[in-house]
Amino acid sequence: MTVGEVFHKVCYTHMPDDERGPFLARSLQHLQENIRRSGPAAAAGYTLIGAIILLGGIGYAVDAWRGTSPWFLLLGLLVGLIVGFYELAKTVWHR
Amino acid sequence: MAFQEHAAEVAEGAAEKFNAGATIIEHVSNSSHDHPLVHLPTIAGIDFSVTKHVLMLWLVAGAVLLLVSLAVRKFLKQDRLVPSGFMNALEAVVEYVRDSIVLPNVGTKWVNTWTPYILTLFLFILGANAVGLLPIFDVLGLLNHWVLHPSDESFLSRVVHGGSTATANFNVTAALASLTFGAIIVAGTKAHGFVKHWVNLVPKGLAAPIYIILIPIEIMGMFVRPFALTMRLAANMTGGHIAILSLLSFVFLFAEMFGRAAAGIGIGIMAVPMASLLSGLEVIVVLVQAYVFSLLTAVFIGMAIHVHH
Numbered sequence: 001m002t003v004g005e006v007f008h009k010v011c012y013t014h015m016p017d018d019e020r021g022p023f024l025a026r027s028l029q030h031l032q033e034n035i036r037r038s039g040p041a042a043a044a045g046y047t048l049i050g051a052i053i054l055l056g057g058i059g060y061a062v063d064a065w066r067g068t069s070p071w072f073l074l075l076g077l078l079v080g081l082i083v084g085f086y087e088l089a090k091t092v093w094h095r
Numbered sequence: 096m097a098f099q100e101h102a103a104e105v106a107e108g109a110a111e112k113f114n115a116g117a118t119i120i121e122h123v124s125n126s127s128h129d130h131p132l133v134h135l136p137t138i139a140g141i142d143f144s145v146t147k148h149v150l151m152l153w154l155v156a157g158a159v160l161l162l163v164s165l166a167v168r169k170f171l172k173q174d175r176l177v178p179s180g181f182m183n184a185l186e187a188v189v190e191y192v193r194d195s196i197v198l199p200n201v202g203t204k205w206v207n208t209w210t211p212y213i214l215t216l217f218l219f220i221l222g223a224n225a226v227g228l229l230p231i232f233d234v235l236g237l238l239n240h241w242v243l244h245p246s247d248e249s250f251l252s253r254v255v256h257g258g259s260t261a262t263a264n265f266n267v268t269a270a271l272a273s274l275t276f277g278a279i280i281v282a283g284t285k286a287h288g289f290v291k292h293w294v295n296l297v298p299k300g301l302a303a304p305i306y307i308i309l310i311p312i313e314i315m316g317m318f319v320r321p322f323a324l325t326m327r328l329a330a331n332m333t334g335g336h337i338a339i340l341s342l343l344s345f346v347f348l349f350a351e352m353f354g355r356a357a358a359g360i361g362i363g364i365m366a367v368p369m370a371s372l373l374s375g376l377e378v379i380v381v382l383v384q385a386y387v388f389s390l391l392t393a394v395f396i397g398m399a400i401h402v403h404h
Contacts, residue, residue, distance in 0.1 A: 035390075036199050042387070043394045047316070050323025055315065083315045 044091035048084035055080035113351060115344040123336045125264055126257030132250065147257035148264045155222045155261060163218065192217055196389050200397035205286070209396055212278060213389045216271065220262055221385035224332060227260025228377055262384075263332035265325060272321035275392045279320070283399035295402040320395055324388060331384050335377045342370040 059076020063069040126132065131144035145153075163185065170182045178186050193210045196217075201209050236255040243251065261267050283292035296313045297306060345366040350359025 032195055036195060039200060039390050039394045043320075043391050043398075046323040046327055046391065047319055050326060051315070051319040053326065054319055054322045079315070083312050083319060086312050087316050087319070 040091050044088045047087040051084035051087065052077060052080035055083065113344075113347050115341070115348055118344065119337055119340040121256065122340055123258040123260070123263055123333050126253065130253055130256075132253055147254065147259065148261045148267065150254070151223065151226060151259055151261040152267065155226055156219065158226075159218050159222045188218070189214060192389060196386070196393050200390075200393040201282075201400055202397070205282070205396075205400055208285070209278075209282065209393070213393055213396075216274075216392060217385050217389040220271070220328070220388050221381065223262040223267075224260065224381040224385060227258070227263065227332065227336070228374070228381060229259075232259050258336065260332050260336065262328055263336065265329045268325045268329040269321075271328070271388070272324040275324060275395065276318075276321040278392065279317075279395050279399045282396045286400045287402070292399065295399075324391055328384055328388055331380060335373070335380050339370050339373045339377070342366045342373065 055076040056073060057076070059072040059074070059079075062072040062076075066072070126147035128142065128144070128146065131142075131146050132150055133145035135143035135145065137143065162181070166182045166185055170178055189210075192214045193206060197210045197213050198206045232255050235251065239251060239255060280292065283295065286292075287295055296317070297309050301309070343366060346359045346363040349362040350356055352358065
C-alpha cells in the first residue's frame with residue numbers, strides 16, 4: 001500500500017457505526033468541542049496562577065520598598081492563593 | 096602549530112565579544128529608549144518617541160486594517176455572493192471566531208455585540224505574532240552588513256535592533272488586557288445595568304460578615320483576570336523566541352569553547368534542525384496564543400453576562 005493510499009484511507013474511510021463525516025473531519029470536530037468546553041477551565045487555571053503571581057509580586061514590591069522582608073511577600077502569596085482558589089471554586093461549582 | 100595557536104587566540108578574543116544572554120535579550124526586547132526610531136516630544140511626562148515595538152504595532156495595525164477592509168469592500172461590490180481568494184479565508188476565520196469562540200460563551204443574544212471586538216483582538220494578535228516570526232529585519236541586517244553599509248545613526252541601522260514581535264512586550268499585552276477589562280465591565284453593564292453589574296459580582300443571600308471577606312476577594316479577582324491575560328501572551332511569545340535563539344547560540348558558544356569553527360559547525364548540525372523544528376512549533380503557538388486570548392476574553396465577557404450565583 002502506498003503512502004497516498006494510506007492517506008486516502010485515513011481521511012475518507014467512514015466509521016462503521018457513524019455516518020457523520022470522514023474520520024479526520026470528525027476528530028477535528030471533537031477537538032473543537034473539547035477546546036470549547038475547556039474554555040472556563042483554562043480561564044480558572046490562568047486566574048489561579050495569575051492571582052498568586054500578581055499578589056505575590058505586589059507583596060514582594062512592598063517588601064522591597066519598606067524593607068519588611070518577608071512578611072508582605074508571604075501575605076501576598078496567601079491572599080493570592082485565596083483569590084485564585086476562590087475563582088477556581090466558582091468555576092467548578094457553578095458549571 | 097603557530098597557525099593553530101593564532102586561531103585559538105582569535106577565538107579567545109571572540110569569546111569575550113559573544114555574550115549569549117545579551118544577544119538573545121537584544122533580539123527579543125524593545126529597542127533602546129535612548130535611541131528611538133523617531134524622536135517625538137515628551138508630553139505630560141510620557142515620552143512619545145517611536146521604538147521598534149511601537150513601529151511594529153503601527154505596521155501590524157495598518158496592515159490588518161488595510162487587508163481586511165479592502166477585502167470586505169471588494170466583496171461587497173462584487174455581484175456574486177460566494178467569496179473567493181483571501182475573502183474566503185477571512186470569512187472562514189470570522190465564522191470560526193463567531194461560532195466557536197464567541198457564541199458558546201456569550202450566548203445568542205449578545206453574539207453580534209461582542210464578535211467584532213473579539214474578532215479585532217484575534218486578527219491583531221495573530222498579525223502581530225505572525226510578523227514576529229518573519230525574518231524581515233534579519234534580512235535587512237544582513238543587507239546592512241554586507242551591501243549597504245549605512246552609518247550607525249541612519250534609520251535603517253537603528254531599525255534592525257530589538258525584537259520585532261510587538262506582542263512579546265508586556266506593555267502591549269497589558270494594553271490589550273485593559274481593553275478586555277473595560278469590555279467585561281461594559282458587557283455586565285449593558286446586560287444588567289450599571290448598579291446590578293457590580294452587585295452581581297458577589298453571590299447573593301450570604302451572612303453579612305462573609306461579604307466583608309468576599310467583596311475584597313472579588314475586587315482582586317477582577318484585576319487578576321486581565322493580569323493573567325497580560326502575562327500569558329507576552330511570556331509565551333517571548334519564550335518561543337528565546338528557545339530558538341538559545342539553540343542557535345550553541346553554534347557560537349561551542350565554536351568559542353573549543354577554539355575552532357568545526358566544533359560550531361558540528362553542534363550546528365544538531366542545533367539548526369532543532370531550531371527549525373521549534374520555528375515550526377512557533378507557527379502553531381502564534382495561532383494558539385491568538386486563539387486563547389480571544390477565547391479567554393469571550394469567557395470573561397460571558398461570565399459578566401451570565402451570572403451564576
